[in-house]
Amino acid sequence: MKRLKVDSLYKLHGSTVIGSVTISSSVSDSYDTKLWHMRLGHMSEKGMNNLSKRGLLGGNSVGKLDFCEHCIYGKQKRVNFSTGIHGTNGTFDYIHSYLWGPSGVPSKGGGARYMLTFIDDFFMKVWVYFLKYKINVFVTFKQ
Structure with missing residues:
Protein backbone atom coordinates (compact mmCIF):
# COMPACT_ATOMS: atom_id res chain seq x y z
CA MET A 1 0.00 0.00 0.00
CA LYS A 2 1.42 3.37 -1.07
CA ARG A 3 1.33 6.31 1.24
CA LEU A 4 -0.41 9.23 -0.45
CA LYS A 5 0.45 11.66 2.31
CA VAL A 6 4.04 12.41 3.28
CA ASP A 7 4.25 14.53 6.43
CA SER A 8 1.60 17.20 5.76
CA LEU A 9 1.76 17.06 1.93
CA TYR A 10 0.01 14.83 -0.56
CA LYS A 11 2.38 13.20 -3.04
CA LEU A 12 1.24 13.01 -6.66
CA HIS A 13 2.18 9.87 -8.56
CA GLY A 14 2.24 10.47 -12.30
CA SER A 15 4.34 10.83 -15.39
CA THR A 16 5.32 13.66 -17.71
CA VAL A 17 4.03 13.69 -21.27
CA ILE A 18 6.61 14.86 -23.79
CA GLY A 19 5.68 15.89 -27.29
CA SER A 20 3.75 18.59 -29.07
CA VAL A 21 0.11 19.07 -29.78
CA THR A 22 -1.17 21.18 -32.60
CA ILE A 23 -4.57 22.74 -32.73
CA SER A 24 -5.93 23.93 -36.01
CA SER A 25 -6.17 27.72 -36.14
CA SER A 26 -9.91 27.69 -36.84
CA VAL A 27 -10.62 25.67 -33.66
CA SER A 28 -8.26 27.88 -31.65
CA ASP A 29 -9.80 31.10 -33.03
CA SER A 30 -13.29 29.81 -32.32
CA TYR A 31 -12.34 28.91 -28.75
CA ASP A 32 -10.62 32.29 -28.16
CA THR A 33 -13.60 34.14 -29.63
CA LYS A 34 -16.03 32.30 -27.36
CA LEU A 35 -13.78 32.81 -24.36
CA TRP A 36 -13.47 36.57 -24.95
CA HIS A 37 -17.21 36.76 -25.64
CA MET A 38 -17.94 35.33 -22.19
CA ARG A 39 -15.19 37.33 -20.43
CA LEU A 40 -16.57 40.58 -21.82
CA GLY A 41 -20.13 39.98 -20.63
CA HIS A 42 -21.36 38.43 -23.91
CA MET A 43 -20.19 41.30 -26.09
CA SER A 44 -21.17 41.33 -29.75
CA GLU A 45 -18.86 40.08 -32.48
CA LYS A 46 -18.65 43.58 -33.92
CA GLY A 47 -17.56 45.02 -30.57
CA MET A 48 -14.91 42.33 -30.12
CA ASN A 49 -13.56 42.98 -33.63
CA ASN A 50 -13.22 46.64 -32.69
CA LEU A 51 -11.28 45.73 -29.53
CA SER A 52 -9.11 43.28 -31.47
CA LYS A 53 -8.16 45.96 -34.05
CA ARG A 54 -7.10 48.23 -31.19
CA GLY A 55 -4.94 45.40 -29.75
CA LEU A 56 -6.94 45.06 -26.52
CA LEU A 57 -7.53 41.29 -26.70
CA GLY A 58 -3.96 40.18 -26.09
CA GLY A 59 -3.11 39.90 -29.77
CA ASN A 60 -5.85 37.35 -30.43
CA SER A 61 -7.91 37.63 -33.56
CA VAL A 62 -11.68 37.34 -33.38
CA GLY A 63 -13.33 34.68 -35.52
CA LYS A 64 -16.96 33.94 -36.24
CA LEU A 65 -19.00 33.86 -33.04
CA ASP A 66 -21.00 30.64 -32.61
CA PHE A 67 -24.56 30.48 -31.29
CA CYS A 68 -24.72 31.56 -27.64
CA GLU A 69 -27.73 30.30 -25.69
CA HIS A 70 -27.07 32.72 -22.80
CA CYS A 71 -27.33 35.73 -25.13
CA ILE A 72 -30.74 34.56 -26.34
CA TYR A 73 -32.06 34.11 -22.79
CA GLY A 74 -30.68 37.52 -21.81
CA LYS A 75 -32.57 39.27 -24.59
CA GLN A 76 -35.94 37.72 -23.81
CA LYS A 77 -38.55 40.12 -22.51
CA ARG A 78 -40.24 39.31 -19.24
CA VAL A 79 -43.96 39.65 -18.86
CA ASN A 80 -44.99 42.16 -16.21
CA PHE A 81 -47.04 41.10 -13.24
CA SER A 82 -50.65 42.13 -13.42
CA THR A 83 -51.98 44.70 -10.99
CA GLY A 84 -53.56 43.24 -7.90
CA ILE A 85 -57.33 42.99 -8.10
CA HIS A 86 -58.37 43.47 -4.52
CA GLY A 87 -60.32 46.42 -3.32
CA THR A 88 -60.48 47.62 0.24
CA ASN A 89 -63.39 49.73 1.36
CA GLY A 90 -62.47 50.00 5.01
CA THR A 91 -60.07 49.11 7.73
CA PHE A 92 -59.29 45.41 8.24
CA ASP A 93 -60.70 44.44 4.81
CA TYR A 94 -57.30 43.24 3.61
Whole structure:
Protein backbone atom coordinates (compact mmCIF):
# COMPACT_ATOMS: atom_id res chain seq x y z
CA MET A 1 0.00 0.00 0.00
CA LYS A 2 1.42 3.37 -1.07
CA ARG A 3 1.33 6.31 1.24
CA LEU A 4 -0.41 9.23 -0.45
CA LYS A 5 0.45 11.66 2.31
CA VAL A 6 4.04 12.41 3.28
CA ASP A 7 4.25 14.53 6.43
CA SER A 8 1.60 17.20 5.76
CA LEU A 9 1.76 17.06 1.93
CA TYR A 10 0.01 14.83 -0.56
CA LYS A 11 2.38 13.20 -3.04
CA LEU A 12 1.24 13.01 -6.66
CA HIS A 13 2.18 9.87 -8.56
CA GLY A 14 2.24 10.47 -12.30
CA SER A 15 4.34 10.83 -15.39
CA THR A 16 5.32 13.66 -17.71
CA VAL A 17 4.03 13.69 -21.27
CA ILE A 18 6.61 14.86 -23.79
CA GLY A 19 5.68 15.89 -27.29
CA SER A 20 3.75 18.59 -29.07
CA VAL A 21 0.11 19.07 -29.78
CA THR A 22 -1.17 21.18 -32.60
CA ILE A 23 -4.57 22.74 -32.73
CA SER A 24 -5.93 23.93 -36.01
CA SER A 25 -6.17 27.72 -36.14
CA SER A 26 -9.91 27.69 -36.84
CA VAL A 27 -10.62 25.67 -33.66
CA SER A 28 -8.26 27.88 -31.65
CA ASP A 29 -9.80 31.10 -33.03
CA SER A 30 -13.29 29.81 -32.32
CA TYR A 31 -12.34 28.91 -28.75
CA ASP A 32 -10.62 32.29 -28.16
CA THR A 33 -13.60 34.14 -29.63
CA LYS A 34 -16.03 32.30 -27.36
CA LEU A 35 -13.78 32.81 -24.36
CA TRP A 36 -13.47 36.57 -24.95
CA HIS A 37 -17.21 36.76 -25.64
CA MET A 38 -17.94 35.33 -22.19
CA ARG A 39 -15.19 37.33 -20.43
CA LEU A 40 -16.57 40.58 -21.82
CA GLY A 41 -20.13 39.98 -20.63
CA HIS A 42 -21.36 38.43 -23.91
CA MET A 43 -20.19 41.30 -26.09
CA SER A 44 -21.17 41.33 -29.75
CA GLU A 45 -18.86 40.08 -32.48
CA LYS A 46 -18.65 43.58 -33.92
CA GLY A 47 -17.56 45.02 -30.57
CA MET A 48 -14.91 42.33 -30.12
CA ASN A 49 -13.56 42.98 -33.63
CA ASN A 50 -13.22 46.64 -32.69
CA LEU A 51 -11.28 45.73 -29.53
CA SER A 52 -9.11 43.28 -31.47
CA LYS A 53 -8.16 45.96 -34.05
CA ARG A 54 -7.10 48.23 -31.19
CA GLY A 55 -4.94 45.40 -29.75
CA LEU A 56 -6.94 45.06 -26.52
CA LEU A 57 -7.53 41.29 -26.70
CA GLY A 58 -3.96 40.18 -26.09
CA GLY A 59 -3.11 39.90 -29.77
CA ASN A 60 -5.85 37.35 -30.43
CA SER A 61 -7.91 37.63 -33.56
CA VAL A 62 -11.68 37.34 -33.38
CA GLY A 63 -13.33 34.68 -35.52
CA LYS A 64 -16.96 33.94 -36.24
CA LEU A 65 -19.00 33.86 -33.04
CA ASP A 66 -21.00 30.64 -32.61
CA PHE A 67 -24.56 30.48 -31.29
CA CYS A 68 -24.72 31.56 -27.64
CA GLU A 69 -27.73 30.30 -25.69
CA HIS A 70 -27.07 32.72 -22.80
CA CYS A 71 -27.33 35.73 -25.13
CA ILE A 72 -30.74 34.56 -26.34
CA TYR A 73 -32.06 34.11 -22.79
CA GLY A 74 -30.68 37.52 -21.81
CA LYS A 75 -32.57 39.27 -24.59
CA GLN A 76 -35.94 37.72 -23.81
CA LYS A 77 -38.55 40.12 -22.51
CA ARG A 78 -40.24 39.31 -19.24
CA VAL A 79 -43.96 39.65 -18.86
CA ASN A 80 -44.99 42.16 -16.21
CA PHE A 81 -47.04 41.10 -13.24
CA SER A 82 -50.65 42.13 -13.42
CA THR A 83 -51.98 44.70 -10.99
CA GLY A 84 -53.56 43.24 -7.90
CA ILE A 85 -57.33 42.99 -8.10
CA HIS A 86 -58.37 43.47 -4.52
CA GLY A 87 -60.32 46.42 -3.32
CA THR A 88 -60.48 47.62 0.24
CA ASN A 89 -63.39 49.73 1.36
CA GLY A 90 -62.47 50.00 5.01
CA THR A 91 -60.07 49.11 7.73
CA PHE A 92 -59.29 45.41 8.24
CA ASP A 93 -60.70 44.44 4.81
CA TYR A 94 -57.30 43.24 3.61
CA ILE A 95 -54.35 42.53 5.94
CA HIS A 96 -50.80 41.68 4.94
CA SER A 97 -48.69 39.78 7.46
CA TYR A 98 -45.09 38.71 7.65
CA LEU A 99 -43.18 36.62 10.18
CA TRP A 100 -39.42 37.10 10.46
CA GLY A 101 -37.15 34.80 12.42
CA PRO A 102 -35.79 33.03 14.25
CA SER A 103 -33.08 35.44 15.23
CA GLY A 104 -29.73 33.97 16.22
CA VAL A 105 -29.62 36.25 19.25
CA PRO A 106 -32.67 36.92 21.44
CA SER A 107 -33.73 40.52 22.03
CA LYS A 108 -32.48 42.21 25.20
CA GLY A 109 -35.89 43.40 26.36
CA GLY A 110 -37.89 40.20 26.38
CA GLY A 111 -35.84 37.48 24.73
CA ALA A 112 -37.87 37.58 21.51
CA ARG A 113 -36.57 35.68 18.49
CA TYR A 114 -39.42 36.40 16.03
CA MET A 115 -40.94 39.59 14.63
CA LEU A 116 -44.53 39.55 13.35
CA THR A 117 -45.99 42.42 11.31
CA PHE A 118 -49.54 43.17 10.22
CA ILE A 119 -50.28 45.90 7.64
CA ASP A 120 -53.80 47.21 7.02
CA ASP A 121 -54.14 47.72 3.27
CA PHE A 122 -56.71 50.52 3.59
CA PHE A 123 -54.88 52.85 6.01
CA MET A 124 -51.41 51.28 5.59
CA LYS A 125 -51.14 51.13 9.37
CA VAL A 126 -48.46 48.77 10.66
CA TRP A 127 -48.52 46.70 13.83
CA VAL A 128 -45.28 45.02 14.96
CA TYR A 129 -45.12 42.28 17.58
CA PHE A 130 -42.02 40.65 19.03
CA LEU A 131 -42.52 36.98 19.91
CA LYS A 132 -40.45 34.51 21.89
CA TYR A 133 -41.91 31.47 20.15
CA LYS A 134 -43.29 30.85 16.67
CA ILE A 135 -46.30 29.06 18.13
CA ASN A 136 -47.56 32.43 19.48
CA VAL A 137 -48.34 33.77 15.98
CA PHE A 138 -51.95 32.60 15.82
CA VAL A 139 -52.75 33.83 19.34
CA THR A 140 -51.30 37.24 18.46
CA PHE A 141 -53.30 37.32 15.22
CA LYS A 142 -56.57 36.61 17.08
CA GLN A 143 -55.85 39.46 19.54
